[in-house]
Amino acid sequence: MTRKDDLTLAVDVIALAKFDTRVGITVPTTDTVKLTNGAVYLDAVYLYADMADSTGMAQNFDEIDAAKIVRAYLSAVTRVLKFRDGEIRSYDGDRVMAIFVGNDAATKAAKAALEIKWVVDNIVHEELDLLVSAYSKSTWNLSHRTGIDTGEAFIVRAGVRNANDLVSIGDAPNIAAKLSEEKYGRTMITQRVWDAMSYDTCFSSKGGKAMWTSPELKRVGTRVEEVRHSNWGWVVN
Template identity: 60%
Template sequence: MTRKDDYSTAVDSLLKTKLDTRRGQVVPTSDSINLNNGGVWLRAVYLYTDMEGSSGLAKRHSATTAAQIVRAFLAVVTRVIRDNKGEIRSYDGDRVMAIFIGDNAPTVAARTALEIKWAVDEIVRPSLSYRLNEYLKSSWVLSSRTGIDLGDALVVRAGVRNNNDLVSIGDAPNIAAKLSDLHGARTTITDRMWKEMDYSTCYSSVDGKAMWSLAYPKDIGGGRVEEVRTSNYGIKIN
């Protein structure tokens, strides 16, 4: 069999196989979804956090210093997500994707995003300035951007045996990823997310002021316009 025949056979086999899907109550792992035809539907909140200006990081720092910065950034972001019971399902360079499910998932995900902002600014940045002389002398400043949306998504396994990963299909993961790419604010969420959040993540516990902008239409790319809200607030971690 030629390589072309092998590829054609693989594609035909996939397209002829009907997906066997179920409604999930927990965030699936690779082991819980059949590679051949499995799929899990989730009602979930998707959160993407990205390091802003990572191209500038590589340009202004040595490879070893850049690696230390990325590792420090991801270490803190991962811990904030984990401590808020988010399930991380993807790392892509300096970007992290996490899934939250449950009745209070919008509130928990929003709190996670605001804690990430605070942790990056108040924990990671000072440590970098103290420990890494190269960072201290650079004009590049570590920052983060987070995008969040909620909705239904179908989680499947894609790839081949021993070389596959979970893939989420749906508006929520796609929109959350696009929101994390937007400049101008540290956290961007859809208005439907905001409507599902508790008071504690909508208004500041310090002065009672709104922590989010008013909703406004935003072209997020691909000709798609979403009602979004933005925030530059952070929630302190004790």
């Protein structure tokens, strides 16, 4: 069999296969989704946290210091997400994706996003400024943006044996990823997420001040979505 035949056969097998689908209540792992034809429908909240201006970082630091910055950022963000019951399912350079499920998934995701904002500004930035001399001397400062959306996703396993991962297909993961690229605010959510959040995640406990802007119609990729943004931080003690 030629390489062309092998590639053609691989595509044909996938194109003709019937998915063995199920409805999930927990976030699947690669061990729980069959590589051949497994698929899971999951109602979930997707969160993407993306470090801002990675190009500027690469221009301002050598590979050692850049690696310290990225690792410090991802370590802190991941710890916040896991504390808030987010299931990490993807790292893409300096961007991390987490999935939240359950009745309070939107609240947990929003609190995680607000905590990430505070932690990045008040712990990661401050410690890098103190401990990494190249960072303290640079005009480039660590920042990030987080996007969140909720909805049903279709999760499959893609790749080949020993080189595969889960892929989430649907509006929620796509919109959350796009929102993490926008520059309206540090945290961006759809109105769908806001509607599912608890009161204390929407309004401050001090005076009931709204922590999010009023809903606005914004173009997100090729779609127009009703979104809110926030520059608030949730203090971590």
